[in-house]
Amino acid sequence: MAGDEGVIAVPTRFLRNWVATHYSDRLLTLWRSENAAVRRISFVVAPAGARQPPAQKDRDDSASPTVTVPIAEPDAAAVVAEQSTPEIIDDKGQISGPLDPRLTFANFVVGKPNELAHAAAYRVAEACAAPNQLVPFNPLFLYGGVGLGKTHLMHAIAWHVRKAAPKRKVIYMSAEKFMYQFVRAIRFKSQIDFKEQFRSVDLLMIDDVQFIGGKDSTQEEFFHTFNALVDQNRQIVISADKSPSDLEGLEERMRSRLGWGLVADIHPTTYELRLSILEAKADRMGLRLPQKIMEFLAHKITSNVRELEGALNRLGAHAQLVRRDLTLDNAQELLRDLLRANERRVTIDEIQRRVAEHFNIKLLEMTSSRRARVVARPRQVAMYLAKQLTQRSLPEIGRKFGGRDHTTVMHGVRKIEELMLSDRALAEDVDVLQRMLGN
Numbered sequence: 001m002a003g004d005e006g007v008i009a010v011p012t013r014f015l016r017n018w019v020a021t022h023y024s025d026r027l028l029t030l031w032r033s034e035n036a037a038v039r040r041i042s043f044v045v046a047p048a049g050a051r052q053p054p055a056q057k058d059r060d061d062s063a064s065p066t067v068t069v070p071i072a073e074p075d076a077a078a079v080v081a082e083q084s085t086p087e088i089i090d091d092k093g094q095i096s097g098p099l100d101p102r103l104t105f106a107n108f109v110v111g112k113p114n115e116l117a118h119a120a121a122y123r124v125a126e127a128c129a130a131p132n133q134l135v136p137f138n139p140l141f142l143y144g145g146v147g148l149g150k151t152h153l154m155h156a157i158a159w160h161v162r163k164a165a166p167k168r169k170v171i172y173m174s175a176e177k178f179m180y181q182f183v184r185a186i187r188f189k190s191q192i193d194f195k196e197q198f199r200s201v202d203l204l205m206i207d208d209v210q211f212i213g214g215k216d217s218t219q220e221e222f223f224h225t226f227n228a229l230v231d232q233n234r235q236i237v238i239s240a241d242k243s244p245s246d247l248e249g250l251e252e253r254m255r256s257r258l259g260w261g262l263v264a265d266i267h268p269t270t271y272e273l274r275l276s277i278l279e280a281k282a283d284r285m286g287l288r289l290p291q292k293i294m295e296f297l298a299h300k301i302t303s304n305v306r307e308l309e310g311a312l313n314r315l316g317a318h319a320q321l322v323r324r325d326l327t328l329d330n331a332q333e334l335l336r337d338l339l340r341a342n343e344r345r346v347t348i349d350e351i352q353r354r355v356a357e358h359f360n361i362k363l364l365e366m367t368s369s370r371r372a373r374v375v376a377r378p379r380q381v382a383m384y385l386a387k388q389l390t391q392r393s394l395p396e397i398g399r400k401f402g403g404r405d406h407t408t409v410m411h412g413v414r415k416i417e418e419l420m421l422s423d424r425a426l427a428e429d430v431d432v433l434q435r436m437l438g439n
């Protein structure tokens with residue numbers, strides 16, 4: 001403890017963020033029940049085996065070197081149980097993370113933006129279920145923005161294999177969970193079991209690997225597991241919100257290996273796809289909505305499929321409660337918050353992505369420190385657009401551009417304003433981008 005602050009050491013940066021977001025309230029409550037003087041807690045990163053943090057001095061049970069996640073579990077019995085072997089594959093030797101029964105291939109609506117990803121996922125599922133397991137491409141790397149169906153496709157693969165070839169060992173797991181399990185294995189010195197569990201698998205799917213970014217032992221472990229599985233000709237499927245070359249905090253060799261197989265991009269939805277998805281979902285819900293309302297939703301809710309579903313669910317609930325036909329006005333009223341959120345939807349991430357694409361530079365240059373004009377100018381354009389199109393403050397924008405100072409952002413914004421007056425080509429670039437991003 002330091003003053004009224006409880007300090008908790010965790011072994012990685014990732015865990016610090018994760019524990020801080022998920023467990024800080026619970027930890028504070030627990031700590032306060034032991035010592036009422038604690039008013040706040042903070043987290044420090046101290047690699048396992050490193051010097052003990054100052055927090056240890058005042059702790060009465062200074063037997064354990066660093067406080068790691070399991071402490072956050074309020075139930076002591078659960079912690080003891082977990083100490084034996086981190087269980088990943090269930091008792092039938094089957095699946096790992098929970099699978100959502102709705103996320104099947106049958107329920108996945110295929111359209112232009114996702115047809116490649118869907119075809120690749122289906123191919124992998126079939127090949128994996130074949131009697132002499134085939135590996136069409138390794139790994140299959142699915143990437144795309146939030147809510148566009150990456151997790152859906154992975155669950156669909158798992159269901160398909162589970163049904164067609166129940167003997168196959170399939171692990172589906174979020175990268176977060178993978179890291180958690182790994183750190184726990186280190187903590188309880190069961191790395192060997194951990195490795196064994198992964199290496200005996202036929203199909204390994206890790207969702208949202210952008211969370212593995214950062215120089216961690218987890219990345220190292222993931223890399224070894226990955227190589228071992230590829231060497232044994234086992235299938236791996238990975239998802240992320242960016243392509244391998246744009247993932248941040250990833251070692252170069254990891255990045256290149258991730259790109260070895262098939263990299264399939266899920267593009268943002270089109271109007272047609274949104275309408276088909278709405279029709280399919282409404283159908284399954286037994287909900288009949290006027291065509292006008294369906295079209296309205298497909299036009300207005302453009303961010304991702306999850307929000308589209310949210311809108312439909314809300315209208316469905318309303319229709320059940322109030323047995324009256326929905327009008328467009330009703331729908332608009334019921335969905336006001338969703339509609340508004342979709343209006344000013346554009347994020348700095350998206351601006352950076354579009355601008356990088358437009359100027360044909362790597363997305364990483366948006367946050368890099370390179371000052372060559374070929375990258376500095378597009379970066380300034382992105383800053384300018386972030387200022388114009390989002391509600392973010394200059395310091396917030398600076399942070400998104402590799403932790404730059406707000407004065408740097410201000411300088412960038414002014415520079416572009418100035419250049420637009422004299423440089424026709426640049427003014428056009430900015431105009432095109434603004435239109436593309438601004439809806």
Ligand code: ADP
Pocket residue numbers: 103107108109110114144145146147148149150151152153277305306309
């Ligand atoms: P991601 O993992 O890419 O963030 P999800 O797979 O979780 O996105 O998808 C979000 C929601 O949208 C899920 O409920 C999923 O079933 C649905 N969804 C996404 N794409 C489709 C699609 N093409 N057809 C049907 N449902 C979809």
Ligand code: MG
Pocket residue numbers: 150151152207208
């Ligand atoms: Mg997902």
